[in-house]
Amino acid sequence: MNQHQLTEKYITAGGFKTRYLEGGSVDGVPVVLLHDGGWGARAETTWGGVAPILLEAGYRLLVPDLLGFGGTEKAYFFDKSPVAFRMKHVADFCAAVGCSSAHFVGTSFGGTLLMRALAAKPCPWPVASACSIAGTGGPWRVPEAMGKLADFDGSVDSIARLVSMIAEPGYPGFDSETYIKERHASALVPGHYAALSAARLQAPWEQSAQSAQADAYPGSLQGCEIPLMLIEPEQDPTCQPGWPSKIKEVLPEAEVQTISGRHSPNVDRPELVARMLLGWLDRVGSRKAEGSVKRLHGQGKALTETIVSLLKDAEFRTLGLRDYFEYRDLGVSEATEGRFVARVVRAHAGLPVTASWHVHYADFRLLYVLKGWLKFHYKDRGTFQLSAGDAIFQAPDPHAELEHSEDVEVLEVASPADFSTDDVS
Numbered sequence: 001m002n003q004h005q006l007t008e009k010y011i012t013a014g015g016f017k018t019r020y021l022e023g024g025s026v027d028g029v030p031v032v033l034l035h036d037g038g039w040g041a042r043a044e045t046t047w048g049g050v051a052p053i054l055l056e057a058g059y060r061l062l063v064p065d066l067l068g069f070g071g072t073e074k075a076y077f078f079d080k081s082p083v084a085f086r087m088k089h090v091a092d093f094c095a096a097v098g099c100s101s102a103h104f105v106g107t108s109f110g111g112t113l114l115m116r117a118l119a120a121k122p123c124p125w126p127v128a129s130a131c132s133i134a135g136t137g138g139p140w141r142v143p144e145a146m147g148k149l150a151d152f153d154g155s156v157d158s159i160a161r162l163v164s165m166i167a168e169p170g171y172p173g174f175d176s177e178t179y180i181k182e183r184h185a186s187a188l189v190p191g192h193y194a195a196l197s198a199a200r201l202q203a204p205w206e207q208s209a210q211s212a213q214a215d216a217y218p219g220s221l222q223g224c225e226i227p228l229m230l231i232e233p234e235q236d237p238t239c240q241p242g243w244p245s246k247i248k249e250v251l252p253e254a255e256v257q258t259i260s261g262r263h264s265p266n267v268d269r270p271e272l273v274a275r276m277l278l279g280w281l282d283r284v285g286s287r288k289a290e291g292s293v294k295r296l297h298g299q300g301k302a303l304t305e306t307i308v309s310l311l312k313d314a315e316f317r318t319l320g321l322r323d324y325f326e327y328r329d330l331g332v333s334e335a336t337e338g339r340f341v342a343r344v345v346r347a348h349a350g351l352p353v354t355a356s357w358h359v360h361y362a363d364f365r366l367l368y369v370l371k372g373w374l375k376f377h378y379k380d381r382g383t384f385q386l387s388a389g390d391a392i393f394q395a396p397d398p399h400a401e402l403e404h405s406e407d408v409e410v411l412e413v414a415s416p417a418d419f420s421t422d423d424v425s
Helices: 043-047 051-056 082-097 109-119 143-150 156-166 176-187 192-201 204-216 243-248 270-283
Strands: 007-013 016-023 030-034 060-064 102-107 127-133 228-233 255-259 325-329 341-347 358-361 364-371 373-378 382-387 391-393 399-404 409-415 420-423
Touching: 007 082, 007 358, 016 043, 016 051, 016 082, 030 043, 030 082, 030 109, 043 060, 043 176, 051 060, 051 270, 060 082, 082 109, 102 109, 109 127, 127 270, 143 156, 156 176, 176 192, 228 243, 228 270, 243 255, 255 270, 358 399, 364 382
Parallel strands: 030 060, 030 102, 102 127, 127 228, 228 255
Antiparallel strands: 007 016, 016 060, 325 341, 341 409, 358 420, 364 391, 364 409, 373 382, 373 399
């Protein structure tokens, strides 16, 4: 993997298939970037210009698509606020990728999520430092402007209006025409419109209850000791001028910076934002995130206790992905708290292969044939057979198992343990 490029990956976080971008050295200090909450938002449309500069500086980046956005599943919870369930999803994402400490940067809605996480006691995320760009935490927004941001009829023109509020189309070096097309395409992803529109279906009395609950903010930030920087764009039409001063009344040590630009300067002037972030990360270096993302290095019980699985005690069960297989768990999933799974898979006598075309969304999945054979078909490789001693490292590519021998046994090692599998046509 090119350390200065982001790689698209998928992982199961809190039961939801989650798309994210990852890049940088495994030894780099991790930074989590959270995108905005407008139509067509996703990792690339928000951080596409900033990320390469942070990677060049040696940081390790994790950039998830939030629930309802991009390539992440389109879920909505009607009994929770849009902030609450996405805040939990980010916590689940961090746990799934093994991120125990990171610097967090959020813009707009991503910044609001971050501010709400800081206000929670205890903070549900592994935050070493926090930076919010135009993310107020909820209050001090301009209702008329927010209404315009929420207006989307599926047309390119409506996305162009949104972009004109978050960025300056004529800013030097900003290709607004291309950006509008990319964001419009992202806004048309199936399920995205429904996921973002669902909040409008709440009953008026439920909305009032949530507003009353939100009144504790920003007072709920009191006592937060996590280093915080607030960035206020000077020409932001969506937030009330001077909103960071309201937060500084509660957190006097919070650092406040202003930057030229509209609501999302990270979109049209990424170099300016990146320089500001690099300066901030350098200033909080004394409290830098400890270690890096320990994705494939393990942590927890497996580091302090040896797990032994003896054949004489082995139990094969039919509770698994396919009913025509039996599975012997080797204890790795429990030992690594779900970060990995290792099991022996064998044929369940008398049952034929019934799986259709499908894709496994795992960060790592290795199959090693212990006995017998399996036959697969991959769209880009055609049909091939794996026999005893053969192995396959599976990327998330569409494939189908055609058949296997009656005595087949396979060792499967994968991460995370609860990776997802989708049928495809």
